[in-house]
Amino acid sequence: MTTPLLRLTGINKSFGPIDVLHDISLEVNRGEVLCLLGDNGAGKSTLIKILSGVHKPTSGTMEMDGKSVAFDSPRDASDHGIATVHQFGGTFPLMSIGRSFFVGAEPTRRWGPLTIYDRKRANEIAVTEMRQLGITRIDDGDRLVGGLSGGERQALAIARAVHFGASVLILDEPTAALGVKEAAHVLRIVLQARRRGIAVIFITHNVVHALTVGDHFAVLIRGAKAADFRKGEKSREAITDLMAGGEQMAELEAEIERFSAADVG
Amino acid sequence: MTSQAHNQLAVVATAPPQSSMPSIGSLVRRPEVGSLIGMIAVLVFFSIFGGANFMSAGGAASWLNVASELGIIALPIGLLMIAGHLDLSVGSMVPASSMTIAILSGHYDLPIIVGILAALGLGLAVGFINGVLVIRTKVPSFVVTLATLFALAGLTLGLSVILSGSTSVALKSGPTAKLLFGDYLGGKFEVTLFWWIAAILIVGFILNFSRFGNWILAMGGDAVSARNAGIPTDRLTIALFMSSGLCASFVGMSQAILYNSAQVAAGQSFIFNSIIAVVIGGVLLTGGYGSVVGIVLGTLTFAIVNQGIFYTGFDANWASLIIGVLLLAAVLMNDTFRTLALTYAPRAKSRAR
Numbered sequence: 132m133t134t135p136l137l138r139l140t141g142i143n144k145s146f147g148p149i150d151v152l153h154d155i156s157l158e159v160n161r162g163e164v165l166c167l168l169g170d171n172g173a174g175k176s177t178l179i180k181i182l183s184g185v186h187k188p189t190s191g192t193m194e195m196d197g198k199s200v201a202f203d204s205p206r207d208a209s210d211h212g213i214a215t216v217h218q219f220g221g222t223f224p225l226m227s228i229g230r231s232f233f234v235g236a237e238p239t240r241r242w243g244p245l246t247i248y249d250r251k252r253a254n255e256i257a258v259t260e261m262r263q264l265g266i267t268r269i270d271d272g273d274r275l276v277g278g279l280s281g282g283e284r285q286a287l288a289i290a291r292a293v294h295f296g297a298s299v300l301i302l303d304e305p306t307a308a309l310g311v312k313e314a315a316h317v318l319r320i321v322l323q324a325r326r327r328g329i330a331v332i333f334i335t336h337n338v339v340h341a342l343t344v345g346d347h348f349a350v351l352i353r354g355a356k357a358a359d360f361r362k363g364e365k366s367r368e369a370i371t372d373l374m375a376g377g378e379q380m381a382e383l384e385a386e387i388e389r390f391s392a393a394d395v396g
Numbered sequence: 397m398t399s400q401a402h403n404q405l406a407v408v409a410t411a412p413p414q415s416s417m418p419s420i421g422s423l424v425r426r427p428e429v430g431s432l433i434g435m436i437a438v439l440v441f442f443s444i445f446g447g448a449n450f451m452s453a454g455g456a457a458s459w460l461n462v463a464s465e466l467g468i469i470a471l472p473i474g475l476l477m478i479a480g481h482l483d484l485s486v487g488s489m490v491p492a493s494s495m496t497i498a499i500l501s502g503h504y505d506l507p508i509i510v511g512i513l514a515a516l517g518l519g520l521a522v523g524f525i526n527g528v529l530v531i532r533t534k535v536p537s538f539v540v541t542l543a544t545l546f547a548l549a550g551l552t553l554g555l556s557v558i559l560s561g562s563t564s565v566a567l568k569s570g571p572t573a574k575l576l577f578g579d580y581l582g583g584k585f586e587v588t589l590f591w592w593i594a595a596i597l598i599v600g601f602i603l604n605f606s607r608f609g610n611w612i613l614a615m616g617g618d619a620v621s622a623r624n625a626g627i628p629t630d631r632l633t634i635a636l637f638m639s640s641g642l643c644a645s646f647v648g649m650s651q652a653i654l655y656n657s658a659q660v661a662a663g664q665s666f667i668f669n670s671i672i673a674v675v676i677g678g679v680l681l682t683g684g685y686g687s688v689v690g691i692v693l694g695t696l697t698f699a700i701v702n703q704g705i706f707y708t709g710f711d712a713n714w715a716s717l718i719i720g721v722l723l724l725a726a727v728l729m730n731d732t733f734r735t736l737a738l739t740y741a742p743r744a745k746s747r748a749r
Contacts, residue, residue: 205624223617224738225685226610234614235625237607247605277738 134197135160136330137182137213137299142191144177151177153355155191159299159330159347164321166341167334168374169351175334178351179303182332183215184208195299214292215301216285218308224277228261228269229254231276232291260290264320282313286320293324300324301332306340318344338370350374426737428690430729431677434722435697442700446707455707457584463699464592467692468647469666470673471599472640474691477674478603479636480616480683481530481537486644486670488548489522490663493648495556495565498658502567503560512573512649519645520638522548527634537637545667553660563660569653578653588650595643600688608632616683672719673698676726678733685734697722 135158144152152174159165169175180186182193184202193200195211202208205215223231230237233253240249254272261269266286269279276284285305292300302321306314321344325331335341341348348365350358350373358365358373365373442450449455469486476483493515501511522544529540556563569578579587603609614622615629623629644666652658677694679686701722705715 206626209624209626222621223614223684225680225734226613226617230610230613231617234610234622235627237610239607242605245601245605247601248607248610275737 133160136196138194138197139182140192140194142178142181142188142193144174144181144186145189151354152181152188155351155356157349157356157359159332161298161330162325162328163346164325164331164333164344166345166348167332167351168336168338168341168348168370170336170374172353173351173374174354175351176303177354179215179301179332179334182208182299182301183213209295209297212296212298213301214295214297214299215303216288216292216305218304224275226276227254227273228276228279228287229257229272232257232260232272232287232294236295256294257287257290260294261286264290264293264323265316266290280313281309282316285309285317289320289324293327293329297329299330299332301334303334304336305333306335306337314340336374338367338374341370342367426687426733428678428687428693430726430733431690431693431697433729434676434726435693435700438697438700438704438722442704442707445709446704450704450707453582454584455703457586458706459696459699459703460589461586462703463695464586464589465647465651466666466669466673466699467592467695468588468595468643469640470670470677470691470695471595471688472636472643473670474674474677474679474686474688475599475603475612476537476636476640477671477679477681478616478683478686479612479633480619481633481636482671483526483537483541483637483640484667485522485526485541485544485548486640487664487667488545488552489519489641489644490648490651490666491658491660492522492548492552493519493645494652494658494662495552495660496645497649497652498565498567499556499560501569502565502658508569508573508653511567512577515645515649515652516642519641519643519648521641522645523638523641524634526641527637530637531630531633556660564657566657567652568656573653577650578655586654588647588654591646591650596688596692599691603688612636613684616680616685618684669698672723676723678726678730680734694726697726 137157137159139155139157142152142155143150155174155178157165167175167178177186181188184205184207187201193202200211202211202213208215223234226234229250230253233256238249238252238256239246240252241247250273257272258269261283264286266283269283276287279287285302289300289302305317305321309317318340321331321333325344325346331344333341333344342362345362347361348359348370349356350370352374446455469490473483473486496515496518497508497511500506500514501508526537526541526544529535529544530537533540553563556565575587577587577591581587581589603612611622611627611629611632614625614627615632619629647666648658648663651662673695674686674691675681675694676697677686677690677692679690679694698719701718702715705712705718
């Protein structure tokens with residue numbers, strides 16, 4: 132048994148008197164997709180923020196490669212190889228593809244006595260990296276990020292993370308705002324990242340998307356881990372029920388049926 | 397699929413997509429197209445209605461002089477706006493700097509260099525205070541610099557009266573200082589024109605060719621993401637405010653040398669004029685988008701309308717109306733071109749799939 136790339140043990144988080152996460156333990160391995168499932172308000176976002184260095188856990192430990200780590204800032208987390216891609220991907224819609232790809236890490240070259248931003252190289256690398264993820268429509272790094280589709284922006288953000296050597300890729304509901312075709316494309320990119328040996332944490336409340344790419348699943352309910360299982364161990368219905376809180380979901384469905392029956396009658 | 401992707405890569409590597417001749421499509425997507433059209437329109441308008449005088453050297457000098465003073469302030473204001481901030485305090489910074497040099501080198505007869513350095517130093521100091529207040533308090537820079545605008549105006553008035561007993565102080569400067577900051581070339585063109593050109597080159601380099609340009613754009617686009625990407629947003633904010641303070645104090649200082657005197661009340665017009673020039677130039681008021689060429693074109697457009705009106709038969713009072721209409725038209729046009737820039741069509745149809 133190899134040591135997991137990232138291991139959380141007994142993570143608790145409270146904001147003042149409000150407990151948001153209780154005793155979360157998770158393991159993520161290289162070349163694996165961990166799907167983090169949960170309804171709105173289940174604590175997924177807080178957990179991501181702890182992983183990406185925005186918040187510090189109230190108690191509990193994080194280990195990377197068996198070594199204990201604590202992140203002081205998002206920058207610190209990304210220095211440890213943890214990259215987070217948010218729902219809308221690129222956050223600079225009015226910047227060029229090349230420029231936003233290299234924000235904060237711009238390639239430079241000498242120009243006489245001056246050191247200048249190497250626009251051509253930045254554009255080439257950005258376009259090349261996106262093409263490696265199968266986005267072949269993009270051929271001009273000078274175009275604005277805002278002109279890309281939602282899926283392409285996700286691809287840009289993932290390509291950026293991969294290029295800068297991320298070993299853990301956190302994807303926060305990457306498919307939530309996308310159409311069917313675009314979502315499928317992003318799922319394919321997730322699998323490509325996995326094939327490169329990256330540990331992917333895929334946050335979603337779409338069970339179908341999760342089952343398509345996931346190797347390992349964890350369900351959060353009201354801040355606690357309700358289930359932790361591997362691919363093939365649970366059916367889609369069972370997972371949906373789990374996410375919505377089991378019996379409550381069955382009750383809700385029965386209620387909906389009664390309503391529709393009343394409408395027909 | 398993968399082999400296809402790699403073939404495409406090879407194509408990119410051997411034939412980089414950059415072509416030396418920009419296509420019309422790519423030109424239309426530049427942020428400054430709207431401002432270029434606007435400037436040509438007012439230039440044509442005033443050369444028709446302004447007659448031969450407007451197009452003469454004297455006519456050109458009248459609007460280029462206005463443009464150069466405004467332009468030196470509009471450039472750093474433009475950078476600040478691209479970074480998502482505003483600086484209203486330039487309106488007080490210009491007279492504060494004029495009064496500093498006039499009181500030190502005029503009233504107290506200190507060497508002119510002392511006055512110059514003190515004036516520029518004051519600009520840097522005010523910019524530093526603005527920057528620190530903005531990042532520490534998290535109060536919008538509009539409010540912070542509105543406060544420093546009034547505080548600095550009061551300070552200038554109060555100290556001027558205490559120190560010199562007047563709100564207007566004469567300044568006699570030597571030939572070197574005159575030549576560098578306050579002379580007319582050919583009897584018409586202010587030397588500040590050269591300082592403006594220098595400022596255009598410096599700011600253009602910063603925004604387009606240095607890493608800082610990327611940082612400024614990113615900070616204006618999304619300050620939190622920019623900080624997370626490792627950009628020192630606090631230091632960058634302070635530096636930008638210091639540059640606008642420095643440029644405003646430069647203009648105040650050179651005005652005092654040019655006109656041989658300084659008044660407490662001069663300079664308030666720079667507040668809105670600089671914002672108008674920058675907005676006509678296609679900079680997005682909310683930050684994240686803009687160009688130096690656009691800011692320069694916006695400055696020229698403003699100056700042409702402001703001065704061109706005197707060459708027409710119209711009452712000069714109409715100039716503000718034209719500027720108001722022009723501002724609105726420019727913003728709408730810039731929005732249109734920005735939307736165009738946000739559409740992505742692959743360059744070559746054959747590569748699309």
